[in-house]
Amino acid sequence: MGKSINTITSTAVPLKIENVDTDQIIPARFLKATTRDGFGKNLFRDWRYENDDETKPKKDFILNDARFKGKILLAAKNFGCGSSREHAAWAIKDFGFDVVVSSFFADIFKNNALNNFLLPVTVSPAFLEKLFVAVDKDNSSLIEVDLSSQRITIVATGETESFEINPYKKECLLNGYDDIDYLLSLKDRIEEYEKLNS
């Protein structure tokens, strides 16, 4: 799994469906594994295949459309709602995406994504529409996501918007740090807290 993120320039896969829940991203029956690997092949399993049959891909589903490839998943409003399963973030990352763009993410999904170096980029509904239009018109449209400057840009037209990210999380993503290292460095403070509050 890629550790650290900075600039990603890629074509995008447009998934224009609202309220995509984590049960669609990775159905519960695939949560029986005890490792973090290999979830990509079951990403959007029931939208991807007819009757759960890998030899029968559903032609109208975007992941089966050979024209659209890339490291950026363009998603619609309220992406990742529902279950807390981090397997959803693992599946998207394992499939090959490094960025998910939406106008609105569910909270737990957003945290899970950040903890797995999958960058959730929240843009305005108007800019999201522009992104969809650009990719619809030309599937080779490049989109640049730059974490340092917190900007997302449609390369061909130069249309651009800035996005928010918590400064602490930004540092983590740029440098490949994870929260657990930080928390472990606070052990003494935590024990002190426990003494004061017991």
Add this chain to the structure above:
Amino acid sequence: MAKTIFDKIWDKHVVTTIEGGPSVLYIDRHLIHEVTSPQAFKGLSQRGLPVFRPQQVVATADHNVPTLNQHLPIAEELSRKQVEALKENCEAFGIELYGLGHPYQGIVHVIGPELGVTQPGMTMVCGDSHTSTHGAFGTIAFGIGTSEVEMVLATQCLLQSRPKLMRINVDGTLKPGVLSKDIILHIISLISASGATGYFVEYAGSAIRELSMEGRMTICNMSIEMGARGGLIAPDETTFSYIKGRPFAPKGEDWEKKLAYWKTLHTDADAKFDEELHIRAEDIEPMITYGTNPGMGIGVSKSIPNLSVIKDNEKPNYIKALEYMGLEAGAPIIGQKVDYVFIGSCTNSRIEDLRLVAEFVKGKQKADGVEVWVVPGSKQVEQQAREEGIDKIFEAAGFQLRGPGCSACLGMNEDKIPAGKYCISTSNRNFEGRQGPRARTLLASPLTAAVAAVTGKVGDVRDFFGN
């Protein structure tokens, strides 16, 4: 400064705050289960770390366990391995496990309160989004992902940004036949499945105060279905008397000390919320969902909304949802045929739910062609049901009383609703495929589910109450 109950609990648990960043929040109780914990334990092992405070962790097997023949080894290999991994991890890291066969086993959000683990003023987390259930006791409780499970195992802390606060006031008296499940389905239908994203919700008002602890848990449970991080209700006498005497409840002097603290846990009169909502209990009907997210709900006497009232940009999703459900815009929902009835899940599988259903079906028979599964939330609920003779009532009615677990709520074990079939379910999610590939879920209260069980159709429970 005037504080909300949320502020009071949050402030007490902040170990330190990163400038311009999240706070380090101390977690009092951590609940774990077999599905979202194995990768976290693996992470600890790779780093060579112990579990920091094993006594503050409670473990059970629930998501992936069979609900029939629980005394036999689990037949399905991957499920068995996952449940075994939990057992091995708990042994290796010194965590007490209420696994299959243990008298305390059950759905993680049912056993926490039932054992007295859940107490007012605590912070609680679990690798499961319905951890919000515990908020019914005046706790800050929320779901986390597996990386966060690992953080809490390693340090008993989490990095969290303070959410915005919303208060939802429900005042007045509920009509007969209307349950707390209807309150929360009503709220979600008003504000949508994403209406509370970014917020922590406090439920208040006279109709909330009147509810039992079971009823309050049902409401807090579904906070996540409108996107909220969690939901809570200030503790009161109902809360205290529920906790008293439970296995992990404080005792003697400790009880008095804790009780005095718990009584300070309420929102001050002039505290501010970022958002506030007022709802009249009298306006709430028995509710049912017709779509593929919990916000797509209506009163049972209403019709499925016409396409003309749906916003243009939402039309494609709306059409897609109705297509999946095999239902028509503008059609009444009453009379819709049902194939399965599922009474269970951490939303509605407590003894009070089973009693309500039993009282309703006593002397009645399930309709022909309907399969009815009653899945108790815990071993203790099952035991209690047997002691009260509820099992006999179900048996006589043709219902199946199974062993405890998550079961058809998420269709991870073999309890799945077949493709294309309609299931009226007391659980919390009607997402596509949630109860099995292409299964069609209608969410409702235990009473509305009981009506469907005996008539084979969606019906109005008020017709049975004679008003």
